[in-house]
Amino acid sequence: MxxxxxxxxxxxxxxxxxxxxxxxxxxxxxxxxxxxxxxxxxxxxxxxxxxxxxxxxxxxxxxxxxxxxxxxxxxxxxxxxxxxxxxxxxxxxxxxxxxxxxxxxxxxxxxxxxxxxxxxxxxxxxxxxxxxxxxxxxxxxxxxxxxxxxxxxxxxxxxxxxxxxxxxxxxxxxxxxxxxxxxxxxxxxxxWGAHHTRMLIAGPLMGDHSMLAGMDLSLLAKVAIAGVAFGLCARLFSSAGHGISAAFTRYVPRFWLRPVIGGVVVIALTYLLGTREYLGLGTVALNLGDTTTTSVFFEGGADTWSWFWKLLFTVVTLGAGFKGGEVTPLFFIGGALGNTLAGLLGMPVDLAAGLGFVAVFAGASNTPLACTLMGIELFGAQHAIFFAVACWLSYQFSGHSGIYSAQRIASRKDGA
Amino acid sequence: MxxxxxxxxxxxxxxxxxxxxxxxxxxxxxxxxxxxxxxxxxxxxxxxxxxxxxxxxxxxxxxxxxxxxxxxxxxxxxxxxxxxxxxxxxxxxxxxxxxxxxxxxxxxxxxxxxxxxxxxxxxxxxxxxxxxxxxxxxxxxxxxxxxxxxxxxxxxxxxxxxxxxxxxxxxxxxxxxxxxxxxxxxxxxxxWGAHHTRMLIAGPLMGDHSMLAGMDLSLLAKVAIAGVAFGLCARLFSSAGHGISAAFTRYVPRFWLRPVIGGVVVIALTYLLGTREYLGLGTVALNLGDTTTTSVFFEGGADTWSWFWKLLFTVVTLGAGFKGGEVTPLFFIGGALGNTLAGLLGMPVDLAAGLGFVAVFAGASNTPLACTLMGIELFGAQHAIFFAVACWLSYQFSGHSGIYSAQRIASRKDGA
Structure with a gap:
């Protein structure tokens, strides 16, 4: 009682x-x-x-x-x-x-x-x-x-x-x-009337057999390879973020100067690349051809290095002391990387982008279970196994220093 | 490396x-x-x-x-x-x-x-x-x-x-x-050609809004009440099973006599109730009107006390020393209880049966997360939230002595 x-x-x-x-x-x-x-x-x-x-x-x-x-x-x-x-x-x-x-x-x-x-x-x-x-x-x-x-x-x-x-x-x-x-x-x-963007991955509806019946084993292997890549990308994001932050703290003692420098770098990068598509959330864009968290689900919806540029813009912004979260940029980064990998590995673009959406975040935040469920909540159950494989492999390969440095460690990934 | x-x-x-x-x-x-x-x-x-x-x-x-x-x-x-x-x-x-x-x-x-x-x-x-x-x-x-x-x-x-x-x-x-x-x-x-029964719960496909948009809050409340009932049912199953097993060990020293008595009780119960529907797995039946793990998804597919009889048959069978698992009977028990609760609470029969399927097992085995995912794997994602609510409440109310007595306890449910 x-x-x-x-x-x-x-x-x-x-x-x-x-x-x-x-x-x-x-x-x-x-x-x-x-x-x-x-x-x-x-x-x-x-x-x-x-x-x-x-x-x-x-x-x-x-x-x-x-x-x-x-x-x-x-x-x-x-x-x-x-x-x-x-x-x-x-x-x-x-x-x-x-x-x-x-x-x-x-x-x-x-x-x-x-x-x-x-x-x-x-x-x-x-x-x-x-x-x-x-x-x-x-x-x-x-x-x-x-x-x-x-x-x-x-x-x-x-x-x-x-x-x-x-x-x-x-x-x-x-x-x-x-x-x-x-x-x-x-x-x-x-x-209150708020609404969220829903995304769809085309794919076979659940048949009357096991979900793996008729599953392409080679597709599963591709998903696994992509999962490892998403984990390494998450690792790069976390360590670049910590590195930039540490460098600012060390070399720029004036706290207010850090975001000033960060802001100037963002402006410089924008003009260097000649595009504003890596600014802000990245869910909507001003120009039709820009990469967004929606465009990445379509063929040609991201450039080969879009994921890297968004990663750079984000770690500079946040490392310099601006405010906001990491998830939506990680959706962008993961989706764009998935878009690129889809071409390299020969897998459906929408599936690869959806996997990147949740798996890079899974690795960066060390929350593979929440992200598997997030994939199911965002995209439905028919790809549940792919989400699990990608999220867990990403977690396995993202290292121990995620984006939240206060996280305690209960069980090391290398079994040590 | x-x-x-x-x-x-x-x-x-x-x-x-x-x-x-x-x-x-x-x-x-x-x-x-x-x-x-x-x-x-x-x-x-x-x-x-x-x-x-x-x-x-x-x-x-x-x-x-x-x-x-x-x-x-x-x-x-x-x-x-x-x-x-x-x-x-x-x-x-x-x-x-x-x-x-x-x-x-x-x-x-x-x-x-x-x-x-x-x-x-x-x-x-x-x-x-x-x-x-x-x-x-x-x-x-x-x-x-x-x-x-x-x-x-x-x-x-x-x-x-x-x-x-x-x-x-x-x-x-x-x-x-x-x-x-x-x-x-x-x-x-x-x-190898094995196949599994697939079950379907009718329901709205995911809209373009949050899954909770348009969700009937009263339905959610009913799911929560059902979840508590599933947990109490799991508790009854576990304690009855442990009790019968302990009683056999105590009062019937001859080990081979225990299943003999259990077998006789099962036969007696069968003739007392005048039906063979509670024997075996319960996935298929000889007579059209019998309760099975499939019939429970339809109105009138189970009697009010079907869940209790299956529970009794199963704890006697397993407690006496017969072999097999608990999950499929728990599917039956949960599905039949869901069928009964659907009438009492005024909720869709197929949804209530599907929730009972996974939630009673979640409580009895203390694996709410695996069972939430099982619900999603068996029935799809559109009811994911209901599965989670039912499984977790069932876990919360099923007590600490699940069907596996070797399970260690890391975190007590009452917060003690």
Missing amino acids: EGLRRLIIGVLLVTPVGVLAGSASAFFLWALDRATTLRFENGWLLFLLPLAGAGIAWVYHSYGNGAERGNNLLIDEIHQPGGGVPARITPLVLGGTLITHLFGGSAGREGTAVQMGGGLASAFATLARIPEKYRRMLLMAGVAAGFGSVFGTPLAGAIFAMEVLTLGRVQYDMLIPCMVAALVGDFTCTA | EGLRRLIIGVLLVTPVGVLAGSASAFFLWALDRATTLRFENGWLLFLLPLAGAGIAWVYHSYGNGAERGNNLLIDEIHQPGGGVPARITPLVLGGTLITHLFGGSAGREGTAVQMGGGLASAFATLARIPEKYRRMLLMAGVAAGFGSVFGTPLAGAIFAMEVLTLGRVQYDMLIPCMVAALVGDFTCTA
Whole structure:
């Protein structure tokens, strides 16, 4: 009965967190759309990127109170409650991300959604005077609701919150609260009118036999090779990100100068390549021929090196101190790499892009299970096995330093 | 590089295990079909059930060498290698299960497939002189391949092998070997011409919005209530099974007399109820109106208490010492309970039956994640959220003593 009581209390406590995080995600998605449109309409905004970066850095430096550690702060506080997650993380990361996108930085959404969720959970816990012992649950619920609502994938959101904390392990004790929070968050976000891009992979519907019956074994081998490539790409992303960040910290002691330099590099890269397609989220584009997270599903929808350029733009943007998440750029990078690999390996472009979407992120964040479920939630079950193979191989080959440095290690990948 | 070497060795080593386990599953499925047909054609076989039980008990007693501990032996040997898994477990469990089904005992398949897989893995390791350090991996691969191939759900098989060992935790170190073994096993089994019953749940295809958009919140609430009921049913199944087994051990010192009494009880129950529908696997039936794992998906396809009778038949059969697994009876029990709940709660019969299929097993075996994926593999992704909610709530309410008593506990469900 004690268990039942705890469960009911848990459900009651995480429901408001889900509503708050889902509402925040809905507003965030709407505002992000507006920011992107404004940027498209006013091309000159890009030139203010260095200045915008200095502004973000200054605000975080003056008022951050630890919030600049972002997702890592959340992971640490869930593992070992310390100073708590400051409520101000919510407006800070929201504002920082919108400014990053308005002026053309290359960044994503999940970090923002997750930090807003965590910040709101923390604020709710303080205002409603929730006892200390429930803090961990509320923070995890905030992460699950933020992630689940911003992508419209509640199942993946719930598993993500449990999987991201520790490399190589899923612990079940917060399963139900995370699930409830993610469902409530997604429902709330949808109820506000937010919608998510749906993608489709053409493919045979499930037959009356095993899914592997009639499966092309050579296709499975190609998927495995692609999975390894996605893992190595994730490894490159993580280490480039950590490297740039470390280099900035070491060689540019003036904190506000870092995003200024980063912004200038982004502008320079833009003019060097002669295209603006690697700026911003990458879900929509100004020109018809530009690469986006949608175009990568079609033949010719990405150039051979599109994945690399987006990777470079993103690690420079985030490493310099701009705000936002990594997931949407990783979708872009993975999808574009999949598009390229499809040509090299001779496999369907839409399948390869879909695999890259989830598998690069799986490797970079060390969450292969959440990403397998995300693939199923985004693209349906008929390719479930391919998603699993690609995500798990990517995880296996992405190394131990993912994008979240606060992640603990429960089980090493090399069996050591 | 050490990690890569281990991975390649792992893949090479588990591939033959997958082929062996998949072939064994194919033969087992074929022989099971034959045994069931023979039983249908010769109704008098049921009267020999007590004698058959005595025979199984005698063979296991004389030649078992530990094999009678079945799945629990495997779980223990994976946790802590001891005396090893005797190769004879494979013919013993295969023969015992076929005899159980030929004479009308109510039992399933997964225990048999998993033990055959483990036994074959062990035999392979001994014959090929595989170093001791790979034994754990090979045993887990045998479990994954056995489970994945007998049900045609490789993804669920791989996760099952990692999830069943410890309650409340999935550990990732054997992810790739389990995945490879399950895929190879399923492919091999299918290549032999074995096929699995496919079930369909009618339902809206995924729209262009979030899966929860347009989702009936009241339906979600009903799914949650059903999930709790499935968990309580799983709890009843596990404790009744342990109770009957303990009572036999305590009050019937003569080991061979136990299945004789069990067989007599099954015959008595059959004549008391005046139906043979609760004998055997329950996937096919002799009479048109009988309840089966297929009929439960249709309105009127199960009586109000069908689930309870199948539960009783199964715990008596297995508790008395007959052989076979628990999964297919749990499919039957869950599906029939879902059928009943559909009427009570006012929800679609096919959905409720499908949820019961995977959720009762999720609770009884403490593998909610494998069962969520199994639901997706069997029924497609459009109901993924419902499967997750039902499986996780069932897990939450099924208590700590699942059907596998050797399972370790990593994280208690009541948060204690």
